[in-house]
Amino acid sequence: MDNTPLSFAPPRGMRDFYPEDMLFREHLFETWKMSAWRFGFLPYDACVVESLDLLRRKAGEEISEQIYAFADKSGRELALRAEMTPTLARMIAARQGSLRFPLKWYAIAQCFRYERMTRGRKREHYQWNLDIVGAQSVLAETEVIAAAASAMKELGLGPGDYRIRFNNRALLSELLKKLGIQPQHHAATFLALDKRGKIPDCEIEELLRREGLPSEAVSSALELMAITTLEEIENRLGGETPALRRIRDFQQAAEACGILDLLIFDLSVVRGLSYYTGIVFEAFDTERKFRAIFGGGRYDNLLGDIGARPMTAVGLGFGDVVIAELLREKESGPCRLQPAVTAVGYMSEQQAQLAIRIASALRRRGRNVDMRLSPEKPRNFFSYAGGGNTAEAVFIGPDEAASGILRFKDLSNGQERQMAISELLEGHPGSAGHTTGQS
Amino acid sequence: MDNTPLSFAPPRGMRDFYPEDMLFREHLFETWKMSAWRFGFLPYDACVVESLDLLRRKAGEEISEQIYAFADKSGRELALRAEMTPTLARMIAARQGSLRFPLKWYAIAQCFRYERMTRGRKREHYQWNLDIVGAQSVLAETEVIAAAASAMKELGLGPGDYRIRFNNRALLSELLKKLGIQPQHHAATFLALDKRGKIPDCEIEELLRREGLPSEAVSSALELMAITTLEEIENRLGGETPALRRIRDFQQAAEACGILDLLIFDLSVVRGLSYYTGIVFEAFDTERKFRAIFGGGRYDNLLGDIGARPMTAVGLGFGDVVIAELLREKESGPCRLQPAVTAVGYMSEQQAQLAIRIASALRRRGRNVDMRLSPEKPRNFFSYAGGGNTAEAVFIGPDEAASGILRFKDLSNGQERQMAISELLEGHPGSAGHTTGQS
Numbered sequence: 001m002d003n004t005p006l007s008f009a010p011p012r013g014m015r016d017f018y019p020e021d022m023l024f025r026e027h028l029f030e031t032w033k034m035s036a037w038r039f040g041f042l043p044y045d046a047c048v049v050e051s052l053d054l055l056r057r058k059a060g061e062e063i064s065e066q067i068y069a070f071a072d073k074s075g076r077e078l079a080l081r082a083e084m085t086p087t088l089a090r091m092i093a094a095r096q097g098s099l100r101f102p103l104k105w106y107a108i109a110q111c112f113r114y115e116r117m118t119r120g121r122k123r124e125h126y127q128w129n130l131d132i133v134g135a136q137s138v139l140a141e142t143e144v145i146a147a148a149a150s151a152m153k154e155l156g157l158g159p160g161d162y163r164i165r166f167n168n169r170a171l172l173s174e175l176l177k178k179l180g181i182q183p184q185h186h187a188a189t190f191l192a193l194d195k196r197g198k199i200p201d202c203e204i205e206e207l208l209r210r211e212g213l214p215s216e217a218v219s220s221a222l223e224l225m226a227i228t229t230l231e232e233i234e235n236r237l238g239g240e241t242p243a244l245r246r247i248r249d250f251q252q253a254a255e256a257c258g259i260l261d262l263l264i265f266d267l268s269v270v271r272g273l274s275y276y277t278g279i280v281f282e283a284f285d286t287e288r289k290f291r292a293i294f295g296g297g298r299y300d301n302l303l304g305d306i307g308a309r310p311m312t313a314v315g316l317g318f319g320d321v322v323i324a325e326l327l328r329e330k331e332s333g334p335c336r337l338q339p340a341v342t343a344v345g346y347m348s349e350q351q352a353q354l355a356i357r358i359a360s361a362l363r364r365r366g367r368n369v370d371m372r373l374s375p376e377k378p379r380n381f382f383s384y385a386g387g388g389n390t391a392e393a394v395f396i397g398p399d400e401a402a403s404g405i406l407r408f409k410d411l412s413n414g415q416e417r418q419m420a421i422s423e424l425l426e427g428h429p430g431s432a433g434h435t436t437g438q439s
Numbered sequence: 440m441d442n443t444p445l446s447f448a449p450p451r452g453m454r455d456f457y458p459e460d461m462l463f464r465e466h467l468f469e470t471w472k473m474s475a476w477r478f479g480f481l482p483y484d485a486c487v488v489e490s491l492d493l494l495r496r497k498a499g500e501e502i503s504e505q506i507y508a509f510a511d512k513s514g515r516e517l518a519l520r521a522e523m524t525p526t527l528a529r530m531i532a533a534r535q536g537s538l539r540f541p542l543k544w545y546a547i548a549q550c551f552r553y554e555r556m557t558r559g560r561k562r563e564h565y566q567w568n569l570d571i572v573g574a575q576s577v578l579a580e581t582e583v584i585a586a587a588a589s590a591m592k593e594l595g596l597g598p599g600d601y602r603i604r605f606n607n608r609a610l611l612s613e614l615l616k617k618l619g620i621q622p623q624h625h626a627a628t629f630l631a632l633d634k635r636g637k638i639p640d641c642e643i644e645e646l647l648r649r650e651g652l653p654s655e656a657v658s659s660a661l662e663l664m665a666i667t668t669l670e671e672i673e674n675r676l677g678g679e680t681p682a683l684r685r686i687r688d689f690q691q692a693a694e695a696c697g698i699l700d701l702l703i704f705d706l707s708v709v710r711g712l713s714y715y716t717g718i719v720f721e722a723f724d725t726e727r728k729f730r731a732i733f734g735g736g737r738y739d740n741l742l743g744d745i746g747a748r749p750m751t752a753v754g755l756g757f758g759d760v761v762i763a764e765l766l767r768e769k770e771s772g773p774c775r776l777q778p779a780v781t782a783v784g785y786m787s788e789q790q791a792q793l794a795i796r797i798a799s800a801l802r803r804r805g806r807n808v809d810m811r812l813s814p815e816k817p818r819n820f821f822s823y824a825g826g827g828n829t830a831e832a833v834f835i836g837p838d839e840a841a842s843g844i845l846r847f848k849d850l851s852n853g854q855e856r857q858m859a860i861s862e863l864l865e866g867h868p869g870s871a872g873h874t875t876g877q878s
Contacts, residue, residue, distance in 0.1 A: 005746050006493060008533035011517055014486035016530050019544065022482040037778050038802050040809030042828075043461040047453035047563055048487060048549070049507075049519070054445060068488075070509030073553050078450055080488070091455050094447035100826070102812050105458065110487070114512050124486055135812040139795070143810060150802065256795035307444050339476050356578070356695035363477050363589065370479030371582060373541050373574040387539070389481075 013115070013123025023336035025126075028320055029108055030337055031154045032128040036106040039147035041130055044105045046087045048112070052077040054086050054306070066113040080112035084129045085275070085302065085315055092133055093308035101134030101311070104143070128318040130296075133303070134311050138246060141279050141298065142253040144316040148283070148294050149259050151318070155327060155335075162293060162326075164259075165266035166250075166281035169297070171233065171243035172224075172267065178237065179220045185211055187274050189221060194270040196225060225268045233267070250279055275299040279314075285326055293326065294318035340391035342408070345372040345381035347397035354421070355396045358406065361424045386411055452554070452562025462775035464565075467759055468547055469776055470593045471567040475545040478586035480569055483544045485526045487551070491516040493525050493745070505552040519551035523568045524714070524741065524754055531572055532747035540573030540750070543582070567757040569735075572742070573750050577685060580718050580737065581692040583755040587722070587733050588698050590757070594766060594774075601732055601765075603698075604705035605689070605720035608736070610672065610682035611663075611706065617676060618659045624650055626713050628660060633709040635664060664707045672706070689718055714738040718753075724765055732765065733757035779830035781847070784811040784820035786836035793860075794835045797845065800863045825850055 010016045017025055036043070052069050056079075068080040081087055084107055092099065107129045115121050130147055132140040145164060152162065172193075173186050181189060192207040201222060208218045227233055234244055247265070254260045262283075271280040278298030285293065296316035304310030327335075342362060346355035352375065359371040370390060372381060378395050385393040394408045404421045449455045456464060475482070491508050495518075507519040520526055523546055531538065546568045554560050569586055571579040584603060591601065611632075612625050620628060631646040640661060647657045666672055673683055686704070693699045701722075710719040717737030724732065735755035743749030766774075781801060785794035791814065798810040809829060811820060817834050824832035833847045843860045 006496065006529070007490065008529050008745075008747070010486060010529075011488055011490050011515065014488055016486075016533075017482075017484040018530070018534070019481035019483055022484055025484070026482060037780070037807045038805075040780055040782075040807065042458035043456075043465060044458055045456040045461055045464070047449060047455075049450055049453055049551070049563070051446065051450050057445065068509070068511060070507070072507060076450065090445070090447050090449075091457065094455075095457070100823075104809070112488070124488070132812070137812050139791070139810070139812045142795070143812070146799070252792070253795060256792045257799050308447070341476070341479055343479075352578070353691070353695045356581070356692060360585070360696050366477075368476045368479065370543070371578070373571065373576050373578045373582070384539075 013121075015122060015124065020336070023338055024324065025320065027335050027337040028155070028323065029126075031151050032106075032108055032318070035147050035151035035154060036128075036130065038150055039104070039130075039143055041104045041106040041147065043107065044088070044091065045107050045109065046084075046091060048080055048110055049078050050081045050087055052079040054090055055079050055081060057306075066115060068112050068114055081109070082113050083111055083273075083317065084109040084127065085131070085273075085299070085317075086306075088129070088131055088133075088315075089302050089306050089308070089313075092311075093303060093306060096303075096309055096311075102132055102140070103134060104130075104132050106130050122321055126320040128294075128320075129315065130318075131313060131315040133313045135314070136312050138249045138253050138279070140312075140314040141250055141281075142257050142259065144296060144314055145254070145262075145281065146257045146259050148316055148318055149262055152283075152293075155323065156330065157326070159261050160286065161330075162262070162283050162285050163264050164262045164281050164283045165264050165269045166247075166279060167265070167267055167269040168243045168247050168250075168279050169270070169276055170278055171241075171247065172270070174237055174241050174243050175224055175233065176217075176221065179217050179224075181213060181217045181221065185213055189213070190270045190276075191272065191274060193221065193225065193268070194272045196222075196268060227267050228265075230265055246278065271295060271297055273299075275302045275305070277301055289329075290322050290325055293322050338389050339368050341368045341370050341389055343370045343372065343381070343385040343388075343390045343393040345378075345385070345393070345395045346375055347378070347395070348375045350398070351375070351396045351401055354401055357425055358394070358396060358421065365424075382409075452560075454561060454563065459775070462777055463763065464759065466774050466776040467594070467762065468565075470590050471545075471547055471757070474586050474590035474593060475567075475569065477589055478543070478569075478582055480543045480545040480586065482546065483527070483530065484546050484548065485523075485530060487519055487549055488517050489520045489526055491518040493529055494518050494520065496745075505554060507551050507553055520548070521552050522550055522712075522756065523548040523566065524570070524712075524738070524756075525745070527568070527570055527572075527754075528741050528745050528747070528752075531750070532742060532745060535742075535748055535750075541571055541579070542573060543569075543571050545569050561760060565759040567733075567759075568754060569757075570752060570754040572752045574753070575751050577689045577692050577718070579751075579753040580689055580720075581696050581698065583735060583753055584693070584701075584720065585696045585698050587755055587757055588701055591722075591732075594762065595769065596765070598700050599725065600769075601701070601722050601724050602703050603701045603720050603722045604703050604708045605718060606704070606706055606708040607682050607686050607689075607718045608709070608715055609717055610680075610686065611709070613676055613680050613682050614663055614672065615656075615660065618656050618663075620652055620656045620660065624652055628652070629709045629715075630711065630713060632660065632664065632707070633711045635661075635707060666706050667704075669704055685717065710734060710736055712738075714741045714744070716740055724768075728768075729761050729764055732761050777828050778807050780807045780809050780828055782809045782811065782820070782824040782827075782829045782832040784817075784824070784832070784834045785814055786817070786834070787814045789837070790814070790835045790840055793840055796864055797833070797835060797860065804863075821848075 055067055067082055071077055108126055110126050112124045130144045176186055188211040192204050195204055205218050254263055269280055269282050276297040277300045280297030282292040282295035298314045300312040344355055344359045359369045362369050381395050390411055392408055392410055394406050400406055406419050407416045409416050494506055506521055510516055547565055549565050551563045569583045615625055627650040631643050634643055644657050693702055708719055708721055715736040716739045719736030721731040721734035737753045739751040783794055783798045798808045801808050820834050829850055831847050831849055833845050845858050846855045848855050
């Protein structure tokens with residue numbers, strides 16, 4: 001057996017959640033769940049371990065280089081999922097005949113990417129996924145975005161804090177076609193254009209040339225990114241097109257949802273994943289200090305691509321890392337889910353049995369009780385209780401045992417209320433008195 | 440690119456959770472969380488990916504053969520955790536100087552074991568972990584067990600449904616010592632004895648002989664397992680010993696907690712993990728049809744073993760698979776967490792904007808709304824709403840738009856209540872009317 005000292009750090013890029021972090025995470029997850037229900041989404045989940053085949057074939061190229069892959073003991077090729085969408089598509093394909101469509105599902109899924117560790121990027125995160133499958137209407141887009149905006153609002157973030165930049169890949173396709181770029185090059189062009197700002201433009205041009213685009217199309221494609229208004233695009237396209245009409249329908253539905261003030265049209269929003277086909281969007285903090293808070297779009301071909309009956313789909317992913325950074329920036333700091341707890345302490349072994357009975361009776365009445373596990377002086381007990389998440393404290397010493405009266409101290413204001421032990425213990429099994437036998 | 444058809448099944452031994460399964464899982468997790476809070480436990484978590492080193496060195500031998508291990512792209516040896524306890528010990532070791540002890544923490548952790556796939560065993564499950572670190576008192580044992588019993592009660596399971604069999608490894612040590620078996624052989628003897636019922640006794644004897652036990656000690660060790668009462672053990676040991684006193688303290692604390700009627704002393708309960716040092720326990724359904732529902736025990740050496748300052752500890756693990764099987768057996772079947780949802784439908788595109796505004800207004804008022812995403816006939820809408828988890832339905836057709844009156848249909852009893860659209864939409868941004876412009 002190896003005897004070199006063990007490291008107590010988590011593996012590189014992975015996170016430990018101590019209670020203070022976990023209380024924030026639970027608050028965030030609760031907010032996500034509540035907003036999902038608010039918008040009529042049902043929960044689903046799958047194992048974080050997927051077949052490598054599914055991930056390799058259907059994820060974008062960039063992701064497949066970043067997959068944590070391994071073989072199990074019988075040689076099966078497995079991987080830790082990098083995103084939830086391929087798994088969702090697989091699960092829907094498996095029961096396509098019996099599920100009711102359109103379906104609205106959500107998941108809070110841990111996802112893994114092997115990335116170079118720069119600027120505090122992690123190799124795992126949790127992502128809230130909202131998907132609507134089987135709906136053609138642009139209402140699917142506004143529903144997922146409005147649900148995310150509702151969660152943002154619950155977290156205390158509004159139009160002053162972030163904006164959602166959107167585009168329509170179909171619009172970009174219409175523009176590329178106008179430039180003479182054939183549809184079979186569009187997917188690769190999108191992926192190359194998505195790298196703008198991350199790699200120099202000359203490298204993007206090189207990528208596009210390697211894809212086989214004519215030189216003049218390459219520079220025109222990059223010039224497109226300078227267009228900022230729908231009016232200018234309409235001029236270039238010579239009138240309203242299906243993709244432009246789609247964007248206007250989207251804006252109209254967004255207005256009815258009350259989320260129009262969050263939206264900004266931005267032709268440069270492309271999204272890195274190859275499977276998007278229509279409207280795509282990304283939410284950023286207004287100062288653009290952080291990476292995207294959430295993002296998503298329409299992917300009408302994925303089900304067909306994996307061999308299922310083709311179905312339209314819209315999805316949104318909202319990670320737990322950027323939102324936590326953003327909330328930490330806000331003066332208030334991240335909220336925490338923290339139910340009220342009553343601490344119960346006792347002076348000596350003589351009061352131990354009584355203290356346990358009191359703690360048990362309080363719990364049966366629905367109170368959260370932090371029972372102390374050894375005798376202690378009142379001063380030590382109240383110092384412990386005051387230093388944590390305790391709302392109320394009750395201490396049992398010889399006086400309480402003799403008088404039969406408990407004093408509950410409210411730690412927020414120091415006020416005490418009294419309660420008879422007999423009243424608390426009355427009529428419950430195992431609580432007949434504070435001696436072991438019958439009273 | 441490979442073009443063989445993809446399988447839509449999850450990887451072997453891994454589970455998909457469709458909404459009906461997920462609603463049960465959420466109900467179970469909520470019950471676990473609520474019971475953890477009720478007993479004063481704080482949440483923690485860590486990534487399912489651990490360093491292989493930690494798992495290999497500190498888990499029992501049986502587990503280390505079953506670990507899903509792999510290397511990341513820089514050659515780091517990683518693994519999917521098989522249990523949470525080594526991770527807990529690592530996290531505590533990392534902050535031992537700043538944490539307050541005794542600490543009471545819980546986690547709901549996915550764990551992986553590569554097992555041969557027999558009798559519906561899975562390769563992953565979720566496990567509720569309760570741990571108390573830094574408490575010597577037997578109250579630590581009763582607290583974790585009472586918390587689990589509280590969760591069982593919330594799930595509708597009481598003393599008629601299950602019993603908790605307990606033992607004290609220290610007691611078994613005293614007996615083995617009495618047989619002349621040296622302490623250095625005890626851990627291996629425990630692991631061998633734990634296999635009783637799983638492999639033939641002759642194979643256990645062989646294991647013990649290989650460990651170096653004298654032949655007469657081997658058969659005596661197996662004979663011990665026939666002892667059923669504490670009195671008989673006391674006779675064998677020639678009076679009360681520390682391990683027997685510990686058991687009696689445990690029973691007394693259990694009585695005060697109201698869980699004594701769930702407990703059965705059973706000398707054959709040993710638990711497979713090598714790190715247990717004191718009281719160990721396992722809960723089984725009364726008919727013993729299933730594997731253990733939950734189990735755990737005291738492990739006072741683990742922190743010292745991984746190189747941290749030694750600290751006493753007690754833990755309990757409660758998996759999601761056996762409890763689901765058990766609840767499925769009960770006539771009632773497993774409960775599901777299912778908030779009330781209002782379905783909103785509309786007749787034609789003319790009412791789409793109004794329907795969105797109504798759905799948005801209901802959501803702002805805290806209602807969970809399943810907004811339909813395309814126009815449909817009332818008959819189709821109410822047939823959809825009646826077939827799912829919908830509590831209430833409201834349909835917007837030309838009549839409603841003209842009269843300004845909505846009818847909310849309670850799907851549990853068919854009753855309708857009316858509400859003016861203007862009242863619902865009043866005073867909210869983006870809800871000034873059902874046309875796009877100003878009213």
